[in-house]
Amino acid sequence: MRNKLVLIVLLFLPVLIYLIFATATHNSLFLSTISRNNKELPKWKSLDGKPVLLENKITVLGFIGNDILKNQENLFNLNQKIYGKYEGFHDFQLVMVAQEGSEKQVEELLEKLSKFSEDLSGWKFVFATATEIQSYYHSFKLHDSLNANFSTTKVIIIDKDKNHRGRKGKNRDGKDEYKESYNTNSAADLHNDMSDDIKIMLREYRLALKRNNKKKDFHLHENK
Secondary structure, three states: OHHHHHHHHHHHHHHHHHHHHOOOOOOOOOOEEEEOOOOOOOOOEEOOOOOOOOOOOEEEEEEEEOOOHHHHHHHHHHHHHHHHHHOOOOOEEEEEEEEOOOHHHHHHHHHHHOOOOOOOOOEEEEEEOHHHHHHHHHOOOOOOOOOOOOEEEEEEEEOOOOOEEEEEEEOOOOOEEEEOOEEOOOHHHHHHHHHHHHHHHHHHHHHHHHHHHHHHHHHHHHOO
């Protein structure tokens, strides 16, 4: 009986602490799921030759097409408002899908980004044909479309299980809310909504990790 009581306390105490100290500004303690079990990133060529995967990573996924330097200010916004805040998390990455032939533009972009961030290892770039980019983008069934350069200013959040996450349901004012993407040309959208939502998702994983560790610790003591 005593062991059961200890287990209950260990399981629910992190939840209580989470509820007390949560600082997210909108009404959700957990980020809504927009779509589940999305396709893994195809085995496209990456800039450094290393494989890039979504599974087991918290990913900001973007489609930057073939005119990258023209829209570099949007990526500077993303670097400052999002990457700079969360680059210390090992499982966090930004994955940008570019069209084949734009490798030199990406290299130039990274050179410019290096002036603002010392460690750019969390920035991942993969290259695909226009047809492949369109097909993969459509698999997420987003409301917006890619432009003529096979790019969009909007990015999405993918969790470790390849679920697309965002906002869906009632906000703190009781109004219906739906947000499937975040606009990189809006510093306010990144700084407020996106930063807040990533913070919530990181808390989800932190809470789950603590809960799992408590369970393991309890069973270890129970078996002694």
